[in-house]
Each structure stands twice: as C-alpha cells, then as structure tokens.
Amino acid sequence: xxxxxxxxxxxxxxxxxxxxxxxxxxxxxxxxxxxxxxxxxxxxxxxxxxxxxxxxxxxxxxxxxxxxxxxxxxxxxxxxxxxxxxxxxxxxxxxxxxxxxxxxxxxxxxxxxxxxxxxxxxxxxxxxxxxxxxxxxxxxxxxxxxxxxxxxxxxxxxxxxxxxxxxxxxxxxxxxxxxxxxxxxxxxxxxxxxxxxxxxxxxxxxxxxxxxxxxxxxxxxxxxxxxxxxxxxxxxxxxxxxxxxxxxxxxxxxxxxxxxxxxxxxxxxxxxxxxxxxxxxxxxxxxxxxxxxxxxxxxxxxxxxxxxxxxxxxxxx
Amino acid sequence: xxxxxxxxxxxxxxxxxxxxxxxxxxxxxxxxxxxxxxxxxxxxxxxxxxxxxxxxxxxxxxxxxxxxxxxxxxxxxxxxxxxxxxxxxxxxxxxxxxxxxxxxxxxxxxxxxxxxxxxxxxxxxxxxxxxxxxxxxxxxxxxxxxxxxxxxxxxxxxxxxxxxxxxxxxxxxxxxxxxxxxxxxxxxxxxxxxxxxxxxxxxxxxxxxxxxxxxxxxxxxxxxxxxxxxxxxxxxxxxxxxxxxxxxxxxxxxxxxxxxxxxxxxxxxxxxxxxxxxxxxxxxxxxxxxxxxxxxxxxxxxxxxxxxxxxxxxxxx
Numbered sequence: 079x080x081x082x083x084x085x086x087x088x089x090x091x092x093x094x095x096x097x098x099x100x101x102x103x104x105x106x107x108x109x110x111x112x113x114x115x116x117x118x119x120x121x122x123x124x125x126x127x128x129x130x131x132x133x134x135x136x137x138x139x140x141x142x143x144x145x146x147x148x149x150x151x152x153x154x155x156x157x158x159x160x161x162x163x164x165x166x167x168x169x170x171x172x173x174x175x176x177x178x179x180x181x182x183x184x185x186x187x188x189x190x191x192x193x194x195x196x197x198x199x200x201x202x203x204x205x206x207x208x209x210x211x212x213x214x215x216x217x218x219x220x221x222x223x224x225x226x227x228x229x230x231x232x233x234x235x236x237x238x239x240x241x242x243x244x245x246x247x248x249x250x251x252x253x254x255x256x257x258x259x260x261x262x263x264x265x266x267x268x269x270x271x272x273x274x275x276x277x278x279x280x281x282x283x284x285x286x287x288x289x290x291x292x293x294x295x296x297x298x299x300x301x302x303x304x305x306x307x308x309x310x311x312x313x314x315x316x317x318x319x320x321x322x323x324x325x326x327x328x329x330x331x332x333x334x335x336x337x338x339x340x341x342x343x344x345x346x347x348x349x350x351x352x353x354x355x356x357x358x359x360x361x362x363x364x365x366x367x368x369x370x371x372x373x374x375x376x377x378x379x380x381x382x383x384x385x386x387x388x389x390x391x392x393x394x395x
Numbered sequence: 396x397x398x399x400x401x402x403x404x405x406x407x408x409x410x411x412x413x414x415x416x417x418x419x420x421x422x423x424x425x426x427x428x429x430x431x432x433x434x435x436x437x438x439x440x441x442x443x444x445x446x447x448x449x450x451x452x453x454x455x456x457x458x459x460x461x462x463x464x465x466x467x468x469x470x471x472x473x474x475x476x477x478x479x480x481x482x483x484x485x486x487x488x489x490x491x492x493x494x495x496x497x498x499x500x501x502x503x504x505x506x507x508x509x510x511x512x513x514x515x516x517x518x519x520x521x522x523x524x525x526x527x528x529x530x531x532x533x534x535x536x537x538x539x540x541x542x543x544x545x546x547x548x549x550x551x552x553x554x555x556x557x558x559x560x561x562x563x564x565x566x567x568x569x570x571x572x573x574x575x576x577x578x579x580x581x582x583x584x585x586x587x588x589x590x591x592x593x594x595x596x597x598x599x600x601x602x603x604x605x606x607x608x609x610x611x612x613x614x615x616x617x618x619x620x621x622x623x624x625x626x627x628x629x630x631x632x633x634x635x636x637x638x639x640x641x642x643x644x645x646x647x648x649x650x651x652x653x654x655x656x657x658x659x660x661x662x663x664x665x666x667x668x669x670x671x672x673x674x675x676x677x678x679x680x681x682x683x684x685x686x687x688x689x690x691x692x693x694x695x696x697x698x699x700x701x702x703x704x705x706x707x708x709x710x711x712x
Contacts, residue, residue, distance in 0.1 A: 101435055101534055101537075102537070102539065105540075105618070106473070106539055106541070106602075107439060107468075107469040107470075107472035107540070107601075107603060107620070108437045108438055108439035108469045108470060108472070108474055108475065108533070109439070110435045110436070110437060110439070110473070110534060111436040111437075111438060111439045112435055112436070112534070113430045113436050115432055115709060118418055118427045118428060118429055119427070119429070119436070119529075120425045120426070120427060120428075120516060120528075121425055121426045121479070121481060121529065122424060122426070122471050122481075122514060123427060123481045123482075123483050123514060123515065123516055123525075123527060124483070124516050125483040125484075125485055125516050125518050125520075125523075125525065126518075127485055127518055127519070127520030127521070130518065130519060130520055131518070146479065151424075152424040153425060155424035155425070156423070156424055156425045156427070159404040162438070164438060164439075164440040164441040164527055165440075166440050166441070166525045167442075167485075168442055168444055168523055180425060195440065197438060197439060198440065198444050199440055199525075200442050200573065201442050201443075201444055201447065201525060202447060203442075203444030203445070203447055204444070204520070204521040204523065206442075206483050206485055206520060206521065206523045208440075208442065208483045208516075210440060210481055210527045212436075212438065212529075215427070217418055217429070220418075220427055222418070222423055223422075223424070224418065224423070243512070250679045250681060263686050285423075285424050285484055286424060301422070301423070304418045323526075347396040378451070382552050387640035392467075
C-alpha cells in the first residue's frame with residue numbers, strides 16, 4: 079500500500095474489524111489474513127473506468143456498489159464464499175460527499191455478504207476503481223467454465239437484460255435518482271452468491287454474465303470445448319422488459335446486455351432431473367438450451383437456427 | 396474477471412504455471428489458489444497512474460516492473476514470501492510493442508521472486524495499472540509498522556534518493572534509454588524481499604520507503620506511537636548521488652525522494668548489538684538514528700535539531 083493516502087482510507091474506509099480471520103487490516107504495508115485450512119483461496123479482480131463501465135456523473139453509492147458487485151459476481155461464478163476485499167481508487171479530486179456515498183455503496187454490499195475491506199490505495203488520477211475480492215471454496219467443488227459436456231442442460235438465473243435496459247434509460251437522459259426498477263437494477267445489480275453456493279458440486283460449468291449472455295456463453299463453450307444451442311422462446315424475458323421494449327428488442331437485451339451479474343450454468347441431464355425443482359424453489363432459474371458437441375453458440379427459433387447480430391462486449395473491439 | 400478482454404491476457408500474460416499451489420490461473424472467473432497451512436496470507440495493492448507515478452512515454456518494461464515492484468516492496472516490508480499476483484490494466488489503446496515490453500518487465504521481476512500471475516483484467520481507459528500481490532508469513536514473525544519502542548535503533552537499507560535523482564534526470568530531458576545508474580535505479584528499482592525475510596522475528600518495526608524516508612518514517616512513528624531522531628550525518632549518501640548533486644541536495648533527495656523501495660526498520664538495542672554485524676554482512680544497511688518517547692520525526696545536525704523543508708509525498712496535497 080506504498081502509494082496510499084492514508085487520511086482518505088482512514089476517513090472513509092477504515093472500520094472496526096468484524097472478521098476474526100483479519101489479523102491486520104487497513105493501515106500497514108499489507109494486510110495479514112488467516113485463510114481457513116483445507117479450502118482453496120479464490121481471487122478475482124475487476125476494474126471500472128468512468129465513462130466506460132459507469133456513466134459520468136454516476137452516484138458514488140452506485141459506483142461503490144458496482145465495483146464490489148462485479149467482483150463478488152466472479153466469486154459467485156466459482157461457488158465461493160467471499161471474505162476480504164482490497165480497493166484501489168484513482169480520483170481526480172477529493173469530493174467528500176461523493177466518497178462518503180461511494181463508501182456507503184461499497185460497505186452496504188460488503189456487509190450483506192460478510193466481506194471486510196482489508197486494504198487499499200488511493201491515488202490522484204482519472205476516476206478508475208479496481209477491487210480485488212478474496213474468498214474460499216473446497217477445491218473439488220469449485221465451479222469452472224470448462225466442465226460443460228454434450229448432453230448437459232443450460233440455465234441462466236434471473237432476468238438478464240434488465241440492467242442494460244436501465245442503462246439505456248439513463249443514457250437517454252433518465253435521472254440517476256430514478257426509482258424505476260430497471261434503473262435500480264442497473265445501478266445496484268446484486269451478485270448471485272447464494273445460487274453459486276447452491277451450485278457447488280452440482281453444476282458441471284458456470285460463469286457470470288457480465289458482458290452479455292451470448293458473448294459470455296461463447297467463452298464458457300470455448301473453455302469447455304462444446305457448443306451451446308439456445309432456444310430463443312425459452313429466454314427469460316421479464317414483464318418489465320417486455321412492457322418497455324417489446325419482444326424482439328427485449329430478446330436482444332437479454333442476449334447482449336451486460337451488468338446483470340446473473341449466472342450461466344450447466345447441469346448434467348441427470349442432475350437437471352434430480353436437482354432442478356429444488357433449485358427452482360430457491361432461485362429464479364430458467365432452462366434456456368442444451369450443450370452439444372461442436373463449437374460456438376447456436377440460437378434457434380421455432381426449430382430453425384437464426385443469426386443474432388452483435389455479440390459480447392469487447393473492450394478493445 | 397468479468398470485464399477481461401481475454402485475448403490480451405492470453406496473448407501477453409498467460410504462461411505455463413510454475414507453481415503447484417496454483418490450482419486454476421488466468422482464464423476463468425477467478426483464480427483458485429492453495430495457501431500453505433499455518434501461515435498468514437499477506438495481501439497488498441498499489442496503483443500507478445501515467446503522468447503521476449510514472450512518466451508519460453515511460454518504457455513499458457519499466458512500468459511493468461514498477462507496478463509489480465511497488466507491491467513486492469510492501470510484502471518485503473511485512474517480511475513475507477510473495478507467491479501470486481493479479482494485474483488490472485486500463486489502456487487507452489492496444490499497442491503490441493508496449494504491451495510486450497510491459498509483460499517482459501512484469502515477468503522478469505515475477506520470475507526473480509517466484510511470483511506467478513494468476514488473474515487480471517484489461518479494460519479500455521486512461522493508462523492506469525493496479526497490481527495486487529499475495530504472499531505468506533508466519534503470523535508471529537510478520538513485520539509491522541507499529542512495534543517500534545523507545546530505545547530501538549533505526550536503520551534504512553541501500554541508497555534512498557538515487558531513484559529520485561534518476562527521475563529528476565528524466566524530467567530534465569534525459570533519455571528513457573539512458574544506462575545512467577541513477578536512471579536505471581528509478582526505472583528498475585528492486586524490492587528488498589531478502590532483507591525483509593532476514594528481518595522476520597528480528598525487527599521491532601518495518602515499512603518500505605516509497606513516498607520518501609521522512610514522510611514514511613513519520614507514518615511508522617505514528618503507528619508505533621513514538622518519535623524518531625535522525626542524525627543527518629549518518630544518512631547513507633551514495634557517491635553517485637554526491638557527485639551529481641553535492642551534499643545538501645543529496646541529503647534532501649535521501650530524505651524526501653521516493654520510488655527506491657528501500658526498507659526502514661527498527662531493532663531493539665540488544666538485537667542491534669547482536670544481529671547488526673550479521674545483517675550488514677548480507678545487506679547494505681545503515682544506522683540512521685534512534686527511537687524515543689514522543690511524536691514525530693526530529694532531524695539533527697551536529698547535535699542540533701534542524702528543520703527539513705518538505706516532507707512525504709501526499710497524492711492529494
């Protein structure tokens with residue numbers, strides 16, 4: 079934490095420790111942590127850049143939430159229990175109200191999932207936020223992208239596309255203070271940690287949808303060396319989305335929209351028969367297709383393969 | 396790693412795993428790692444912003460080196476053994492030659508210290524680099540800032556100020572390709588991991604000097620609740636520094652210059668008597684003062700307390 083400006087960390091981010099596995103938190107050169115015996119450490123990091131991953135003028139509370147949520151979503155996709163976070167914040171200036179809001183958004187989500195901020199760095203620069211989250215999972219139960227097999231059944235959680243619809247509303251001039259459910263879904267999307275835990279040792283493959291279902295599914299298929307066949311009629315299109323955009327545009331939002339932090343996962347046919355009902359009782363999940371031998375992702379409508387224009391979000395495309 | 400642009404990570408940063416404790420490295424939603432039993436996990440993060448922590452037009456190799464070195468230096472200051480790193484890279488554009496250079500600087504230093512890159516994120520944005528390093532240390536032997544006591548003896552390693560002198564040369568138009576030792580010292584300063592290990596269970600307090608000796612010493616004193624008294628005549632001023640800047644300017648560089656990644660540490664008087672000679676045999680360390688009751692840092696010349704203008708580097712000052 080050599081570059082840290084300690085007053086900022088102290089003032090906005092240092093709080094009494096709540097986890098007994100934090101031996102030394104914010105304030106030294108590094109944090110000292112006590113991982114549990116026998117579990118693998120899970121580590122993820124994601125960076126958000128103003129104007130690219132969040133809008134110029136986005137509320138601090140939302141940015142603080144998103145910066146942690148995008149990382150927690152990665153841990154959910156591994157079936158992991160999150161524990162600790164590190165925060166690197168590059169700020170053009172010290173705006174106390176914005177920082178207080180940011181810290182609130184970060185801490186509310188952290189508290190919800192028992193995560194403690196144990197270190198960080200604040201520097202002057204363009205508004206860029208990087209968070210690293212650490213957690214645990216039994217190595218044999220960890221969810222990976224690479225385990226999908228022909229014959230597996232493909233599921234997605236929740237209502238992907240809603241966050242993209244909310245973002246669209248904001249881009250068209252909607253208020254950041256709006257309490258429209260789609261706007262709130264974009265500003266404060268919730269990572270699916272409970273579902274990730276429930277899938278441990280059960281799903282053959284999993285990943286989170288953050289860059290768009292179609293593009294992310296393509297990555298899962300590439301990692302597993304398989305092909306996915308999606309039935310567009312099975313896509314979960316929420317009533318809200320349908321009311322706002324109609325069927326066709328909604329489908330595109332579901333397939334291509336990002337920032338929902340939903341989980342995409344596969345179950346073996348046997349596991350789907352056995353566990354699907356139980357999972358459905360606790361989580362909003364939808365069967366959207368199957369895995370087969372081959373490469374890539376096929377979208378079907380009425381039994382015919384159709385082309386979906388666009389694809390995943392590529393930062394350097 | 397939800398936002399990752401995988402081609403970049405794959406092309407420039409993915410290499411065969413060399414550590415058996417990496418269960419799953421670059422390429423999934425998160426890394427799966429196997430921490431050793433009985434040791435504490437040590438976690439640090441630092442961010443470098445172009446034009447602030449490195450010069451516009453700095454060679455990729457140097458930036459890659461520095462981004463890892465500043466974090467390894469934090470681990471050295473804890474007496475830790477580094478193991479794994481995560482890299483978040485925000486880039487305005489994909490310049491292959493620069494990225495190759497960056498990866499080379501990062502990997503050469505990583506290999507030197509047995510560190511493996513296990514995950515990361517590449518996004519489009521201003522040039523900002525965040526690295527997180529994870530390592531281990533026996534909890535009881537970890538070095539902290541807070542253990543200095545009145546009567547302890549204060550040491551610094553190496554020749555702080557040389558990196559600042561090198562930076563000064565570059566700011567005045569010196570070539571980034573210069574092989575001047577001061578310029579190389581700035582572009583490729585080496586973290587003191589071996590010294591950190593040797594100080595485990597021996598130093599009463601330690602931290603790394605990255606923002607300037609005087610300012611960082613102030614933080615160590617604040618954390619320990621003590622005062623440090625430095626004898627300016629004892630400061631290690633290298634011949635190179637002296638030849639280039641004369642005594643007075645050199646002293647200021649030693650006290651206020653950053654980016655050297657040297658270690659500042661305290662030994663009890665008994666430990667200093669017992670272990671100083673042994674440490675000196677292996678490492679360039681200099682006794683520069685004592686710890687006493689009180690607050691802050693006092694600088695003495697010829698037995699008189701003098702005022703040193705300036706202070707540590709504060710990113711928001």
